[in-house]
Amino acid sequence: MASLIQEVGETFVTLFKGFSVTLRTIFRPTTTENFPEVPPSVQPRYRGIHVLQRDEHGYEKCVGCFLCAAACPANCIYIEAAENTDANRISAGERYAKVYNIDYSRCIFCGYCVEACPTDAITHGHSIELAPYDINSLLYRKEQLLEPWPPQAVNSSAKP
Ligand code: SF4
Ligand code: SF4
Structure with a gap:
């Protein structure tokens, strides 16, 4: 019984850690670029063609x-x-x-x-x-x- 309670506790801790990362990321500004519809932004020193x-x-x-x-x-x-x-x-x-x-x-x-x-x-x-x-x-x-x-x-x- 004790090990079952321990397992459930560990599972909740693991879920909390995982979802905390997800929740933090959800509210950050997005960095996704809609390439190729929108040209990507590159740094001035970028070495392209x-x-x-x-x-x-x-x-x-x-x-x-x-x-x-x-x-x-x-x-x-x-x-x-x-x-x-x-x-x-x-x-x-x-x-x-x-x-x-x-x-x-x-x-x-x-x-x-x-x-x-x-x-x-x-x-x-x-x-x-x-x-x-x-x-x-x-x-x-x-x-x-x-x-x-x-x-x-x-x-x-x-x-x-
Ligand atoms: S052309 Fe030659 S020297 Fe110029 S960036 Fe390419 S590999 Fe380097
Ligand atoms: S061949 Fe032309 S591009 Fe190459 S180093 Fe000479 S001037 Fe520059």
Whole structure:
């Protein structure tokens, strides 16, 4: 009889502990985010899909120096550089990245490429959507990474 009373007592104590956690949590502010209907909020330092930046004139900041590719421990950056010409100026430097690919099936988002870049041409964006069915679609090309340039901001003096 004594052990039965002890068991019932222990059961009530256990239930009380469990429900006290539940009750405390019920009245806390919710942290649930309605992704994908609502974009998730991330911290400013979050390392998402990279962005290739442009300068204030719309030129690409990347000068095709390969330092980011050399710093990448996952060897997932592929660059082909080309010379700027007066007729075809893409960046403010001598060269630009004709091809700039990042293979996100290998990238570990370490940020070394961002740190290595001398022109701040590559930064981390805040996009988190990298879950495709086809692994080949994780190879991002320059056209997907490059910051869009507003057509209305382009004028003849800014970008020949
Ligand atoms: S974040 Fe790291 S792994 Fe990803 S491309 Fe940059 S250097 Fe390579
Ligand atoms: S992103 Fe930066 S480090 Fe990489 S090739 Fe371009 S300028 Fe060089």
